[in-house]
Amino acid sequence: MMELLLAIVTMVLSLLLAWVSFVAYRKSHLRPALYLLMAFILLALKKVIEGLSLASWIERDVGVVTAILEVMVLGLLLVSMWRR
Amino acid sequence: MTGERRREILATIQRKPGITFRALARELGLGIGDLQYHLARLEKEGRVFSRKVGRRRYIFPGRMEEDAQRLLIAISTETRRNILLLLMNRPMMQKELAEALGISQPTINYHMSELLKLGVVRAEKKGRNVIYTLAYDPETVLRLVNEYRPGLWDKLADGLIDLLAGGGWE
DSSP: OHHHHHHHHHHHHHHHHHHHHHHHHHHHOOHHHHHHHHHHHHHHHHHHHHHHHTSTTOOSOOHHHHHHHHHHHHHHHHHHTBOO | OHHHHHHHHHHHHHHSTTEEHHHHHHHHTOOHHHHHHHHHHHHHTTSEEEEEETTEEEEEEGGGHHHHHHHHHHTSSHHHHHHHHHHHHSOBOHHHHHHHHTOOHHHHHHHHHHHHHHTSEEEEEETTEEEEEEOSOHHHHHHHHHHOOOOHHHHHHHHHHHHHHHOOBO
């Protein structure tokens, strides 16, 4: 139960941060804001996939997919710090 | 009577470009519905132009549409609004602006280049320094800045913009 609650909180926070990044990008057209937007969306997606894997009707191992998403999130965060 | 009322509304907008919907209603003593009706007609005829930014709707004469777009972009972040308010008092250098606002110079540099692109400020080289001055009617800029009410998302996004504009490595 606690695990599910934390997963939901993480997902909501990721989506809120994605929205803030979107507003920042719309106002400034700064490319790093776009990378952050993608990173937070991917983070939310990762949480959804992890959450769904808990359901019994999903038998596939989603470990590889979530690990790839994790790498992509970290990569995008790194790129967003690069000075233009 | 309707024509007279509309002329009065138009005259006020021309005298005070960038007036907000609320301020216009207050100044003319008009009801919200009444003013909405007249503004919709004037906007349809292309005689006025309105745009919602933050939590306010700004109204400009129709001929000022291009200027209005630039001004509204210029005031859309908190740091730029503060820069414009400072430049209203006197011309300043980037270093002075950074010190006055307590913001890093790369962040100020980003905002100044945006304001220059928008044509709202002017840069003049004096020796080794670049002095920035306001290039737009201060009364209009002040009206827009004073009426600006950012929403929660705007405030958070402004913080992120300053962070991204000032941070990073080469």
